[in-house]
Amino acid sequence: MYPKELKYTKTHEWARGDNGFITVGITSFAVEELSDVVYVELPSEGGKVEKGSSFATLESVKAVSEVYSPVSGEIHKVNHRLQKHPELLSKDCYGEGWMISVIPAEAEELNSLMNAEEYQRFAEESSKI
């Protein structure tokens, strides 16, 4: 159920290598947990992100959540459409709902993340809590 070509974090973000850039978003598990994101706060292009630190804030009717970067590097592009259309996150979290694209400091960082199968197991465990 989770796309095979992506890598995943324990905080429910996905990352995908794209010709030297790394595209980042949140997983369908996160979307389901958050339900109805109505406000998205995004960083600026050109800023730095650090692996494991928050780069964006999502607000739903009932809660506020942070989004953590799976890798360190410089923010190349930001999906500004999300500000006007936060529903893209729930409609297409792996496509039109992407959040940022990063120029990674170390491309190998991706390898330390979970693959789809590992993440699936992790998500199943998390939802039991």
Place this chain on the structure above:
Amino acid sequence: MKQLLMTPLHEEHLKLGARMIPFDGFDMPVQYTSIIEEHFTVRERVGIFDVSHMGEIELHGKDALSFTDYIVTNSVMKMENGDIKYSPMCYPSGGQVDDLFIYKIKDDFVLLVVNASPNYSAKDFDWISQHKGGFDVEISNRSPAYGEVAVQGPVSKKLIEALVKLEGGMPLEELRRFKSAHGDFLGRKILISHTGYTGEDGFEIFSEEKDIADIWNSILEKGKKFGIKPCGLGARDTTRFEVCYWLYGNDIDETINPLEAGQGWTVKLDKDRFIGKEALLKIKEGGISRKLVGLYIPTGGIPRHKTDVKKYGKRVGYVTSGNYCPSLKKIHAMAILDIPFTEKGGKVDVVIRDRDVEAEVVDMPFVKPVNKR
């Protein structure tokens, strides 16, 4: 942790796959599918809410009405059988114990529908009991014995009409807003009122606790053709917030008096006596120092309950409720601000994630309720 109470519909919520949260001592559904979807179901069609957590306090006896008149700020002596009134119930300080609905059933029977609080609204019951004095009234907390659902939305009348027979053969069409009647729901005894907390047309149905699951399921079944959905506390909050109905514990509480909160129309200072009268009279004479206003936040996030509001870096009040308004696709807040900052069009800052975010003072409600459209 203390065990959460369950409403008589708890099992139905679990069957429907609701996401449950603790609320005022109860394990309640916050959403079944999506808060936004449920919100629009209520605005455009019809939704059903479990509101069995609300408290029901019965007053029986010769002084049922005069006792009610003493404990609330609104005047109830001229109410007719079947009339319903909204009122704050105040402490001697003018701060609020609760806000509630008064159902005059008959001269010697008043039903108070109060907010949920831990242990079946024990807070309201204890307060009311403590002030019985010499009144000839019997006060009973019947909260556990009642089930209650709210059916809300433009087609709620059409749906309910087919299921309910009112006493005396009165058509549901003739049950005006803020009126209640006894009746029969497919063989089960009910009290039905033309009321609600969403700003849409709608009804609230009370029954014996054991009958409410059948009533809930019949309404869901019969409502299928109207696109009914079960709706949770999330949509209950977004719908009430858009029309700026007060939420006790957020917008009003023991520190906020009805004159500040814009409930002045419910404070009848010409009544002989009622709890809080002296304080409220003084506040009225001296003028209020702060007031509940609406805010519009163009960008920067959602200010939540107790968020500071500042002007030129100085605190001038706080947000009582803030949320995204699905019908407007805009973020609004209700805030209690010092009077000099309450003028419409004025700009203040709300503090969201340590940042000052601009907000504009706007009229309330943000969406007009059905009876004012």
